[in-house]
Amino acid sequence: xxxxxxxxxxxxxxxxxxxxxxxxxxxxxxxxxxxxxxxxxxxxxxxxxxxxxxxxxxxxxxxxxxxxxxxxxxxxxxxxxxxxxxxxxxxxxxxxxxxxxxxxxxxxxxxxxxxxxxxxxxxxxxxxxxxxxxxxxxxxxxxxxxxxxxxxxxxxxxxxxxxxxxxxxxxxxxxxxxxxxxxxxxxxxxxxxxxxxxxxxxxxxxxxxxxxxxxxxxxxxxxxxxxxxxxxxxxxxxxxxxxxxxxxxxxxxxxxxxxxxxxxx
Numbered sequence: 146x147x148x149x150x151x152x153x154x155x156x157x158x159x160x161x162x163x164x165x166x167x168x169x170x171x172x173x174x175x176x177x178x179x180x181x182x183x184x185x186x187x188x189x190x191x192x193x194x195x196x197x198x199x200x201x202x203x204x205x206x207x208x209x210x211x212x213x214x215x216x217x218x219x220x221x222x223x224x225x226x227x228x229x230x231x232x233x234x235x236x237x238x239x240x241x242x243x244x245x246x247x248x249x250x251x252x253x254x255x256x257x258x259x260x261x262x263x264x265x266x267x268x269x270x271x272x273x274x275x276x277x278x279x280x281x282x283x284x285x286x287x288x289x290x291x292x293x294x295x296x297x298x299x300x301x302x303x304x305x306x307x308x309x310x311x312x313x314x315x316x317x318x319x320x321x322x323x324x325x326x327x328x329x330x331x332x333x334x335x336x337x338x339x340x341x342x343x344x345x346x347x348x349x350x351x352x353x354x355x356x357x358x359x360x361x362x363x364x365x366x367x368x369x370x371x372x373x374x375x376x377x378x379x380x381x382x383x384x385x386x387x388x389x390x391x392x393x394x395x396x397x398x399x400x401x402x403x404x405x406x407x408x409x410x
Contacts, residue, residue, distance in 0.1 A: 151175040151217035152373065155204050155260055156230025158185025160330030161280060164362035165227050165369050170196040172370055175220040179204060179213045179230070204230040204256030205248075210263035222271055225373040226264035228257040229280040231298075233332070238293045246294040253298035254305075261309055265318065274317025276373045279306050280365075281322040281384055283392045299324075303384045310382030319381040321372045326388025327353070328360045352397045354389030 152169050156162040157178025166189060170176045176197035180186040181204070189199045200216050202209030217223045231253045234245040257279050268275040284292060285299030303322055310320040327333060327350050340346035351358055365387050371377050372385070386392055400408075 149173060150222055150224035151177060151220045152225035152227065153177045153179065153210075153213045153217050153223070153260070153264070154227040154229055155179040155210075155213070155256065156181075157189055157199070158182050160332065161325065161328060161362045161365045162227075162229040163189075164366035165229060166197065167192065168363065168366040168370050169225070169227075169373070172374075174225065174373075175217070177213050177217040177220075179209060181230075203252075204260065205251040207259040207262070210256075210259045214263040214267050218267060222273055223264065223267040224273070224275050226260060226275070226277045227280070227369055227373075228260040228277070228302075230256050231280065231282075233292070233295045235291045236293075237291060249294040250298055253295070254301045257302050257305060261305065261320070265309065265313055268313070268318050269316070272316075275319075276377075277309065277318070277320045278369050278372045279320070279322040280369075281306070281324040283324050283326050283386055283388050285322075285324055285384065286386075287392055306384060307382050314381055319372075319377070321377075321380060321382065322384040323365060323368050323372070324384050324386045324388065324392075325365050326360060326386065326391040327351075328362055328365060328387075330362060333359070353394075354391040355394060355398050356389035358389065360387060360389060 152174045154162055154165045157166040158180040166176050166178045178189045178199045179202060180199055186199045186201050198216055200213045232249055234249050236242050261277055264277050279302050281302045282299040284296045285303045288296055306320050306322040337343050337346045368387050
């Protein structure tokens with residue numbers, strides 16, 4: 146025991162999940178990471194050094210989340226939960242890859258539902274309130290061709306976030322979502338490397354957000370940490386985009402020529 150509060154992060158082995166795991170431990174939480182990959186889980190254990198723990202399991206299974214909640218409660222009251230684990234698939238809906246679509250929905254949407262269920266159950270049992278952050282995506286608010294299953298899963302996460310904020314708000318539970326844009330994760334880097342022209346693919350990706358760059362996992366983790374903290378005590382039911390102003394524009398924005406000359410871009 147001895148820890149003030151505990152938090153569970155799903156898909157904690159890499160990318161945004163790893164950044165959240167590290168950031169929340171640095172902020173004083175006892176962090177329990179849920180991870181499917183044994184190699185990544187071993188890396189997490191080494192990083193934790195007694196400040197956290199790892200539970201191996203598939204987030205598509207409810208029992209995985211119950212195990213994560215139990216491990217967190219062993220260390221102190223469960224006060225936060227981050228549903229981060231997610232996968233993507235590409236393909237048209239008129240020629241569906243049924244197995245891939247089911248897996249995306251089971252992991253992304255199903256996994257988030259089971260995570261919220263485990264967190265809510267613990268909060269109710271403790272009579273403590275708490276905070277949940279669901280990692281959604283800008284795909285939850287914009288349609289992208291060949292991403293029907295992924296877009297549906299992320300839109301569902303935003304709807305679930307609103308629902309639970311309303312249902313459990315009266316007992317002091319806050320539920321929010323974070324919607325990342327292009328973030329430099331291993332999955333994104335792999336997609337860029339596998340494109341016909343990686344340099345052009347990266348340039349195109351960087352042209353969409355007004356900030357003209359890909360985001361870093363730590364930038365998402367900072368928003369997650371804020372939403373879990375008391376500093377966000379009156380923020381609930383929101384989906385906050387961390388996308389460099391990508392989704393608020395109608396098209397890639399052109400910099401004013403005078404500003405371009407001044408800033409040398």
